[in-house]
Amino acid sequence: MARRLTHRPRIVTITGKRAETPLVSTLRWRDATKARPGQYVMVWVPGVDEVPMSLCDIGGVKGIAVHAKGEATSALARLRAGDRIGIRGPYGHGFRHKPGKCLVVAGGTGIACLAPLVEKLARRWPRPSVVVGARTRSELLFVERMRRTGAEVVVTTDDGTAGRKGLATDAAYELLNRNRYSQVCSCGPEAMMRVVASLAQCQSAPVQLSLERYMKCGIGICDSCAMGGLHICVEGPVMDSRRVAGLPDFGAFRRDACGRKERM
């Protein structure tokens, strides 16, 4: 009985909202639940939908960075301090951190789930290297937050409007040639993560990737996130790249709301 109750949404009151970019805002609420970097919550917007969101803050104040795309995320982005939402979780496997220097590679809003990891790793020595990549300047997220940690931060934009012109993977390639890393962690478009995983092979550094699939239940029942016999909501979203490499859908197919496979 007690176990079932943990999967009921907890109604929380939003205590803070901040516009981070023209399309991304962070919402925060007080929540004493324990969470690890890379875990996600199911966020219920009453009357609209329930959607998965990575936790970008994992302490006594929890946070999500919402990229307004469709109905649920736009409704979330319209909320204000004092409004209420339902939260289930945290769910899934987060990033495991190993001793030694870590390379973190983020594309777009992928930095949301990596930010708590960087903050944790940067409290120790050696400090991590972080690549924050976006298509253009206005889409860059959490750059100052990452710089404040003391990590080595490399910013890239595809169009060169901020930081280095080029892809996040170009910067990752150079960092991998310059430093010795004991682990690589990445979140962003699957095409980017596929390249990150193959670049890291030259150092035999273990790679952890955070995957995004359609998720409805978050507890391995509905099959929406099924991928090569695994439920990403439970076995992921963070997985070892060697395990991900064995999944035929990685970087190629995802499922829609009805469970139909579609090309990415």
Ligand SMILES: Cc1cc2nc3c(=O)[nH]c(=O)nc-3n(C[C@H](O)[C@H](O)[C@H](O)COP(=O)(O)OP(=O)(O)OC[C@H]3O[C@@H](n4cnc5c(N)ncnc54)[C@H](O)[C@@H]3O)c2cc1C
């Ligand atoms: C583990 C995980 C962590 C995520 N973290 C973040 C985050 O930190 N910030 C953020 O902005 N977004 C995050 N997302 C994506 C976010 O859940 C979707 O963008 C959101 O559900 C879209 O809903 P919508 O109604 O606004 O858009 P829709 O118009 O319904 O869909 C827009 C896109 O989002 C996808 N999507 C829709 N519903 C879901 C769902 N239930 N699960 C997964 N994908 C869905 C659709 O396939 C489509 O590609 C995460 C997804 C997962 C699986």
